[in-house]
Amino acid sequence: MHITSMFHRFGVAMIAGAVLTAAPALADDETEQFIQSVLDEAEPYLDAPDQETQFDGIRQLVDKYVDMRRVGLFTLGKYARRITPEQKQEYLPLFKEYATGIYQDSLSTYAGEKLKVTTSIDRSTRDIIVNTEIIDAEPGSDLANMVVHWRVYRTRDGDLTIVDVGVDGIWLAIEQLEQFTSIIANNGGPPAGIDALIVDMREQVAE
């Protein structure tokens, strides 16, 4: 009886351990609050009637919260190790301009809507995804049931930065990574392929 009971308790502990180890989702209050505060800060800009105010506001917030250097290197994928210092000096500012434009276009589609934090998932202690949904979306509309994801990276110093935004499982930086690596590969790989990417990006930013 005694042994069975001990064995039983041991078994329960094992299962609990397994569940805890395997569980991918842990709520992360600090990161959820971070995203909620960014959303609160964005609200007056997104409520603005004119696109200029919206775009200016989004640019300010992107400058403040998005770690463009990290994202810029990430979007080069396996070529991030092959970029020369000169190319990097040209690429990173262009990428920042390009990506800011994408953020402006994407986020201004939520003008007039209110987002609220619903859940968060810790991929690791430094890599956290916060999910948000649109409050009071009209039932049956495209915005109802839509989940906007924010990928947050905690730096070694403990600062929180945004590194990617996604909608319903589709991520912007991943889509950019696939475009950039495709351009680099189709133009003969580095270094020529990276030069080709820089040329394309310069044209796009100039438009």
Next chain:
Amino acid sequence: MTIKIWPLAALLALTAGVAHAQRSDADDAAAFAEELKNDDTSTQDSASKDPWEGFNRKMFAVHNAIDGAMLVPAAKVYRATTHKKQRKGLRNLLANARTPAILINDLLQGEFKRAGETASRFVVNTTIGFGGMGDPAERMGIPQHSEDFGQTLAVWGARPGPYLFVPLFGPSSLRDGFGSVGDITMDPAVWIRTDAAKYLRYSRAGATGLALREPLIEPLQDIEDNSLDYYASIRSFYMQSRKREIANGRTNYDDLPDIGAFEEFDELE
């Protein structure tokens, strides 16, 4: 038999957890650089799933030529001559006509709860929704979901195979291409050999094309305008969204490529 599967599942979950912990704890810069060199940082690397890229890019160009010359102008005329509510009605009607195929696929995937929702939607929308023009089921809290035979094949374990772009049909994979053929056979109108059925099929195909293209006029234009490589953008959007569709809307956060790798990378400079 079922008893034996449980410990195995637990073991798999456990090893997955351990492997994950090891990866995220790789703080040692040298080890990380090595990992970065060997490992393609993008676990969702679309290019490796596109061995027919040359062919696909040609088909993509053909599609865009047809799209720009015919589909978009037709969709614009459709938008100009109809009211928003009418277009919503047509979308609902076409969606309702697809419900039997969704039901079959729900059942083939063993998703009985979703099959129940699909059947209820069909009954509610066909009756009090005026044959499917309205969507009262949505307001009653039975949301629409989509299924197709490609997704069923995926649930059964078929790998997607190479990416495939077919003009007029859009982005697909070898598996989903086969799936589309399967879906056509699930359509009752295919098996009726009368002229009326034939006209119904053609006009429905045309109407479906318009109804699907019309709401995408601006979004696709935006993607094209913002892209450096439009083909790679569409491929990425397709592959990312397809993964989630097959998982019935459950997003998998584990197989995202690591984005924090570059702190270690910076220290190597």
